[in-house]
Every structure is written in structure tokens, then in C-alpha cells.
Amino acid sequence: MRLLTSLFRPNYAQKISILATLPLVMAVTAIAVLVAYQSRALAEREIDALETQLLEAKKAELRNYVTQARNGFYFIYGSAQPDDQLAKDQVSQILSAMIYGTDGFFFVYDYDGTNLVSPRQTDMINRNWAGLSDSAGTPVVDEFIRLARQGAGWHTFMWPKPSTGEEAQMVAYVTGFQSWRWAVGTGVFIDDVLASVAAARAEVEARVQRTFIYIGAIALGALLVVFLSGMMLNIRERRLADAKLKELTQRVFDAQEEERGRVARELHDGISQILVGVRYALDNARRRLARGDDKGAQNPLDKGIDNLGTAISEVRRISRDLRPAVLDDLGLGPALKALTDDFCERTGIETEFTTVVFRNRLDQNSKIALYRIAQEALTNIERHAEATHVSMDLRGHKNGATMRIEDNGRGIRTDSGHSGSGLGLRNMQERIEQLDGGLRILSSRGPQSGTVIEARLPLSHLLPPEEELQTKRKVNS
Numbered sequence: 001m002r003l004l005t006s007l008f009r010p011n012y013a014q015k016i017s018i019l020a021t022l023p024l025v026m027a028v029t030a031i032a033v034l035v036a037y038q039s040r041a042l043a044e045r046e047i048d049a050l051e052t053q054l055l056e057a058k059k060a061e062l063r064n065y066v067t068q069a070r071n072g073f074y075f076i077y078g079s080a081q082p083d084d085q086l087a088k089d090q091v092s093q094i095l096s097a098m099i100y101g102t103d104g105f106f107f108v109y110d111y112d113g114t115n116l117v118s119p120r121q122t123d124m125i126n127r128n129w130a131g132l133s134d135s136a137g138t139p140v141v142d143e144f145i146r147l148a149r150q151g152a153g154w155h156t157f158m159w160p161k162p163s164t165g166e167e168a169q170m171v172a173y174v175t176g177f178q179s180w181r182w183a184v185g186t187g188v189f190i191d192d193v194l195a196s197v198a199a200a201r202a203e204v205e206a207r208v209q210r211t212f213i214y215i216g217a218i219a220l221g222a223l224l225v226v227f228l229s230g231m232m233l234n235i236r237e238r239r240l241a242d243a244k245l246k247e248l249t250q251r252v253f254d255a256q257e258e259e260r261g262r263v264a265r266e267l268h269d270g271i272s273q274i275l276v277g278v279r280y281a282l283d284n285a286r287r288r289l290a291r292g293d294d295k296g297a298q299n300p301l302d303k304g305i306d307n308l309g310t311a312i313s314e315v316r317r318i319s320r321d322l323r324p325a326v327l328d329d330l331g332l333g334p335a336l337k338a339l340t341d342d343f344c345e346r347t348g349i350e351t352e353f354t355t356v357v358f359r360n361r362l363d364q365n366s367k368i369a370l371y372r373i374a375q376e377a378l379t380n381i382e383r384h385a386e387a388t389h390v391s392m393d394l395r396g397h398k399n400g401a402t403m404r405i406e407d408n409g410r411g412i413r414t415d416s417g418h419s420g421s422g423l424g425l426r427n428m429q430e431r432i433e434q435l436d437g438g439l440r441i442l443s444s445r446g447p448q449s450g451t452v453i454e455a456r457l458p459l460s461h462l463l464p465p466e467e468e469l470q471t472k473r474k475v476n477s
Helices: 002-007 012-079 085-097 141-150 191-290 294-322 325-329 332-347 364-385 416-433 465-476
Strands: 106-110 115-117 152-160 167-177 182-189 350-355 389-397 400-407 438-443 451-458
Touching: 012 085, 012 167, 012 182, 012 191, 085 106, 085 115, 106 141, 141 152, 141 167, 141 182, 167 191, 191 294, 325 332, 325 364, 332 350, 332 364, 332 389, 364 389, 364 400, 364 416, 364 451, 416 438, 416 451
Parallel strands: 350 389
Antiparallel strands: 106 115, 106 182, 152 167, 167 182, 389 400, 400 451, 438 451
């Protein structure tokens, strides 16, 4: 059951292969069907034309036989009376002698259906064959008589060949001797014509089959090319994906180590030093108290309390940098305002924050991404820009939300000595791309040239008011 499920649930590469090969298979199938149909239709027209041509040649031959025979005895028939038996016998003898080929002969029936002449099948002479039909039920003698009464005509039927006794299709031409009430005619077997037509049809089928084989071979070759190309692309893309995954994993590790190093430095250089000062102050106060110098212990105790307050502030700052509580409690706008105020106080760089109220309806991932981008941008400005003024603007609009950060510093430097800035910009780019947004960076080199970083999020990351309230309740709870 799992095997069937896996077969009917193709992976991404299999889907791409199906999408690539299915139109090709459908196109080749359509071409094959169209070619076969056109080939058969054209061949059928050619075969019909060939059959008609051969039959017309046979009919012309029969007409010539009858005309020659009639010219041969017309001097007898033309001057004879309707009851001139001698003339009838003479004409019968002439027609009996007019045989040709292996199966060609003349036949005569009177209008009552009695056979008068049949040189190759003499057992039929002087017998009445009215109502005679062939094996397919086609009337024979009655049709001869009907055509003779009308003057002349053609008739096709099945008849045993005198040479073999086997039944074959015959085409006969019949004319009427009205004064004697005779149906005189001759026929030719067209099995050779039918054999030629059958051979032509077999050749057409063979050509169509060969065409199908050629098209199938071409399609198979094309499918193999597509399959091999897809496999090569799949292998190449998989290798690239593996390389990118390894690179991304390494960058995650580097980012983690960098963050750990930053926290470790802040703990060691900030809180650790402050706590050491607190310890010395408390130790000094303890020694003074042990000597009974209560007034002298007051100053170290006050200094230790002040240092503890500073340590608490540092802990809160580090905690805020790792995960600002104001972002969850009040939203992105107040969190960015607090971030810029702290940046201004810490660095002395004039910082301006503006926003347009849009009900703060960004989802949680978007808030975190924009906040981290703002953090990274301010960090880069502090380390590399040498700016004196920074402005940050956050606003929502009909297409989504946009955060713009601008400084008047030295611009982005791309030399190897400032790789940290490049890593920060790449982190910004990846964060915004994960949310289907866009990051635009405008910068020029030189003093007081400045840099503009603009992050845009699509409208899909803005929550309706109902979902916004539910999100806030979940966060607060």
C-alpha cells in the first residue's frame, strides 16, 4: 500500500519530468495519429483511383469484345427474321467459337432465362436458369435479361472460374438482341484487380506501420534526451542545493557563534566588570563594618547598589536585544522607536523615527524580520558608516508595508576589510526573501554620501483586524 502511495505521489523532480515529457508524448501521439490518418486517406484515394482505372480498362476490353463479336455476325442478324432458326444457329455457332484467354467466353440467354450459348460450361446449355443467384445472393440471369431489355449494361457478380472451378468476382457486359429476345454478353474475372488492390492496401498498411515505428523511435529518442537532460539537471541542482545547504548551515553556525561571542563579550566586558565592582564594594563595606566603621561602610554600600542597578540595566538591554518584550507587547512601531532611542543614546548619533499608523497588522514573522533588519542596519551604521544622522520610517500602504532606513554616512564599502557589513546585508536579504518581500539598497561611496535600505513586505503579510486581535490575545496569554 505504501508503494502504491509513493507511486501516486511523485516528488518534485518526478513532477518536473512528467511536465516535460507529457506534452512531448501528447504531441508525438497527435502527430502519429494525424500522419496515419492522412496517409491512409491519401492511399485509399490512390487505391480507389487504381481500382477504378483497372476496372475501366477491363470494361473497355469487354466492350470491344462484344462490339467485335456483334460486327462479326451482324450481317446475319441484321437480315434475319425473328423466327429464323437457321440464322440463330449460325450466330450461336459463331459465339460458341469466340473464346479467349483461359476463362473468357460469350454467353446467350433468351428472355425466358434459357441458356443458349455457354462454350466453357456446356452443362448449362438448353436449361432454364431464371432466378439464378450467386453465393452472395446477387441475381445473375434475371439481371442479364433486365439489362438486355434496356439495351445494354454492366453487372458484377460471383461466378465459378472455368479453369479452376473456384468462385471469383466477374464483371459482365450484356447487350440485347431485341428481335430475337436474346441477352448476349461476355465477362472477365477481376480477381487479379482485387489482388492488386489488396496488395496496394497491404503496402499502405506496411508503410503506415513503418511510419509509426519511425515516429516511435524518434519520440523514444526525444524522451531519452529529455530524461537524461532532466537527470543531469536534477543531479546538478541537487549538488547546488547541497552546496547551498552546507553554506547556509555553516552561516547559521557562524551567526550562532557570532551571537554567542557578542553576548559573551557583553557579559564579560559589561556585567562581569560591574559585578566585580559590586563585589569589591561589598567586601570593602564588610571590612569597614567589621572594624565598627558604620559611617565609612555607607559609601561602598551606595556604590555597590548603584553598580547593581547598572548591572540590572545591562541585563535588560541584552535581553531586549535578544528578544525585545515590547515587540510582543506593543508591536513593531513602539519596538522600533525604543530601538532608535537606545541607538541615539548609546552612540550619540542623531536618530529620527517616523511611522504612519496602519493598525500594526503585520504577522509575527514579519514583525521579527523587520525588527532584525533594523537592528542589523543600525549595527552596520554604528560600526562602518561614520554617520551623524539616521532616519527610520515605517508605513503601511495598499501593497503591503515598507520600512526605510537612511543615513548620511560613508556608504557601503565592498573591500575585504569590511566583510562583516556584507554578511549583515546578506542576512537582511535572506530574512526578507523568506517572506516573499524585497530589499533595496542604494549607496554611493565618499564622505557624507549616505545609504538607503528599503525593506518591502507584500500585502499577504498584513492580518485582518480579527486575526490581529487573536494574535495579540495569544501573545498576551
